[in-house]
Amino acid sequence: MFGGKVRTEQLCLVSWFQNWNDDQKVKFLNSLVEQIHGVTDQDLLLSMDNLGLVTNYDGPDMFSCQMKMFSNWWRGWDINIRTNFLSELGRQNTEFGHQMKLRGLL
Numbered sequence: 001m002f003g004g005k006v007r008t009e010q011l012c013l014v015s016w017f018q019n020w021n022d023d024q025k026v027k028f029l030n031s032l033v034e035q036i037h038g039v040t041d042q043d044l045l046l047s048m049d050n051l052g053l054v055t056n057y058d059g060p061d062m063f064s065c066q067m068k069m070f071s072n073w074w075r076g077w078d079i080n081i082r083t084n085f086l087s088e089l090g091r092q093n094t095e096f097g098h099q100m101k102l103r104g105l106l
């Protein structure tokens with residue numbers, strides 16, 4: 001496994017993942033698909049539906065901040081680090097690993 005900054009990032013992400021609810025894990029899976037395969041036309045249409053004005057907005061929630069951090073970290077990891085991380089995450093969380101396989105991530 002890798003050491004230093006990358007390992008710290010991965011440990012944070014695994015810790016977050018373990019505390020996410022099922023909906024958040026699905027959103028994370030979708031984010032992984034976007035990071036690896038790109039955004040689909042359907043994703044663009046869904047995001048356009050969410051462009052309306054939001055009232056009483058108090059700022060991003062913790063999960064949104066974690067996803068932003070993950071996206072920034074992911075861009076800094078090379079392909080070997082990404083592949084090893086996904087494989088390890090799939091081994092530690094077999095159901096999520098199965099979902100990653102179904103989505104073409106493993």
